[in-house]
Amino acid sequence: MSTLTAGIDLLPSAPSIPAARHLVLELLRAWGAPHDRDDAALLVTELVANVVDHVGGEACLTLELTASEGWLRIGVLDGSSVRPVVEELSQDRPRGRGLLMVQAIADRWGSEDHRGGKRVWFELRPATGRFGG
Secondary structure, three states, rough: OEEEEEEEEEEEOHHHHHHHHHHHHHHHHHOOOOOOOOHHHHHHHHHHHHHHOOOOOOOOOEEEEEEEOOEEEEEEOOOOOOOOOOOOOOOOOOOOHHHOOOOOOOOOEEEEEEEOOOEEEEEEEEOOOOOOO
16 A cells, blocks of 8 residues: 555634544545544544644644555644643543543554644554444
């Protein structure tokens, strides 16, 4: 498989959350990617929602996708240098489970500094036993 890449800038606002989800689903379908599309869409939804909830502002967020050598890597870049924190589950908080889902579903994930901000990313191996979503 050759390397396929895509990147798009989105505003850090609520309408970008479903837009990012839709873009991921359509790109993976167009690429014929053998990854679980539903997992990829769920995880990108969580990462973009985190930017909308915790960063916001006027700056763009950037969604990056790369499919190469069997792996799918999706990154969300924003202008905040504050790294994400996986929080413990709490009955007192109805939200805050997104990174726990990323940690549980992704094969690998992490965050790194990027041009004064950060990139939060996850990687998925090809789905086994089905064509993914």
